[in-house]
Amino acid sequence: MNWQHLFLPHKETHKKAHLISWHGLLIYILLFMLLQVGFSIFAQFKPGVLGIDARIDQKKVIELTNLERQKAGLLPVTESLSLDTAAAAKAANMFQENYWAHFAPSGKTPWDFMQGAGYKFSYAGENLAKNFYTSEDVVNAWVASPSHKENIINSKYREIGIAVVDGVLNGQKTTLVVQMFGTTQALAQAPTVSVGGQKIVLPQNENQTFTAEAPQFVASANTQKISPGVVDPYLVYKTFGVGVLSLVGVLLVVDFMVLRRQGVYRLSSHHFANLSFLAAGVVTLIGMHPGVVL
Amino acid sequence: METKKLEYYIKRHNYVGISFMALVVTIWLTTFRKSAISTLQIISLLSLCFLGWSLIHHYFDKSLKTEVVIEYLMTVGLVIVILLSFIQ
Numbered sequence: 001m002n003w004q005h006l007f008l009p010h011k012e013t014h015k016k017a018h019l020i021s022w023h024g025l026l027i028y029i030l031l032f033m034l035l036q037v038g039f040s041i042f043a044q045f046k047p048g049v050l051g052i053d054a055r056i057d058q059k060k061v062i063e064l065t066n067l068e069r070q071k072a073g074l075l076p077v078t079e080s081l082s083l084d085t086a087a088a089a090k091a092a093n094m095f096q097e098n099y100w101a102h103f104a105p106s107g108k109t110p111w112d113f114m115q116g117a118g119y120k121f122s123y124a125g126e127n128l129a130k131n132f133y134t135s136e137d138v139v140n141a142w143v144a145s146p147s148h149k150e151n152i153i154n155s156k157y158r159e160i161g162i163a164v165v166d167g168v169l170n171g172q173k174t175t176l177v178v179q180m181f182g183t184t185q186a187l188a189q190a191p192t193v194s195v196g197g198q199k200i201v202l203p204q205n206e207n208q209t210f211t212a213e214a215p216q217f218v219a220s221a222n223t224q225k226i227s228p229g230v231v232d233p234y235l236v237y238k239t240f241g242v243g244v245l246s247l248v249g250v251l252l253v254v255d256f257m258v259l260r261r262q263g264v265y266r267l268s269s270h271h272f273a274n275l276s277f278l279a280a281g282v283v284t285l286i287g288m289h290p291g292v293v294l
Numbered sequence: 295m296e297t298k299k300l301e302y303y304i305k306r307h308n309y310v311g312i313s314f315m316a317l318v319v320t321i322w323l324t325t326f327r328k329s330a331i332s333t334l335q336i337i338s339l340l341s342l343c344f345l346g347w348s349l350i351h352h353y354f355d356k357s358l359k360t361e362v363v364i365e366y367l368m369t370v371g372l373v374i375v376i377l378l379s380f381i382q
Contacts, residue, residue: 025371
């Protein structure tokens with residue numbers, strides 16, 4: 001095989017270069033799938049090696065949250081140590097029971113942690129985030145989600161608690177951000193909680209007769225988290241993905257120019273359509289981040 | 295194929311391609327990072343447009359062959375597989 005055929009269209013047959021033929025594309029797909037499977041197997045055997053090196057600051061998250069409240073014309077929320085403790089306990093429990101949800105597999109609820117930390121509330125809410133790199137990313141993602149934004153700009157909340165905790169979730173080093181809101185003022189109505197924007201009204205006596213043991217805390221909640229030596233799989237996906245899509249794009253441009261110079265018209269090649277679709281893929285990939293909110 | 299007809303085909307081919315490009319840019323700009331629409335939905339929409347458009351275009355161009363269809367499917371598959379790695 002002539003190496004030129006890898007990059008340039010065939011001189012006689014005008015067939016596409018091998019690297020942009022359907023065989024080539026299939027190989028890229030298989031390589032990418034292999035990479036994904038490889039990472040997930042590796043994460044099971046060597047937990048904590050893969051993950052995200054996040055730089056999220058608890059104080060900054062509170063500051064940005066209050067900025068959003070200010071924009072909405074609301075009073076800022078003040079930090080509550082009890083809510084900080086409850087948020088840290090929630091995060092620790094998520095790592096301990098290995099789950100990503102508002103409700104633990106063991107049945108623990110967000111308000112269990114609040115009450116366990118001695119926080120008696122009339123209104124309470126919880127927002128969760130994981131796999132974000134910065135404090136700004138976290139708050140922006142919450143604000144972009146209508147249900148989470150509802151918690152942030154809820155006028156009923158007076159206090160806030162934040163925990164930024166590192167741990168291993170599903171084999172990957174993960175930084176969890178737990179944001180808890182609450183109001184301790186005694187109101188006539190039954191206590192209401194909002195988890196990720198979903199409202200739940202608790203029975204009147206549940207908040208008052210809670211006797212569960214306070215959870216044990218295994219992580220501190222208010223320090224900047226920087227763990228060196230972690231391999232970020234999302235950065236690898238992004239680099240490899242952008243590289244492959246760009247290579248295909250460049251070879252398509254070369255194909256277009258060579259055919260044009262040779263005065264050849266190939267019915268099966270639609271360079272503009274392919275290029276625009278690939279460009280949309282590359283731009284989307286560059287703009288994507290692995291962070292998720294709940 | 296006579297030169298005039300060939301030139302007409304090439305021009306039409308390019309115009310149709312550029313109009314598709316405009317469609318992709320419009321869809322992308324109006325949907326990306328909008329809270330109600332997920333990235334997966336955007337890529338699915340773009341992929342459907344890309345496949346639907348190529349199917350119609352090549353059908354009328356009388357160039358709809360299995361290899362052509364596979365090539366388009368592979369392009370879509372590649373973009374989807376790469377982007378899916380970010381969506382958990």
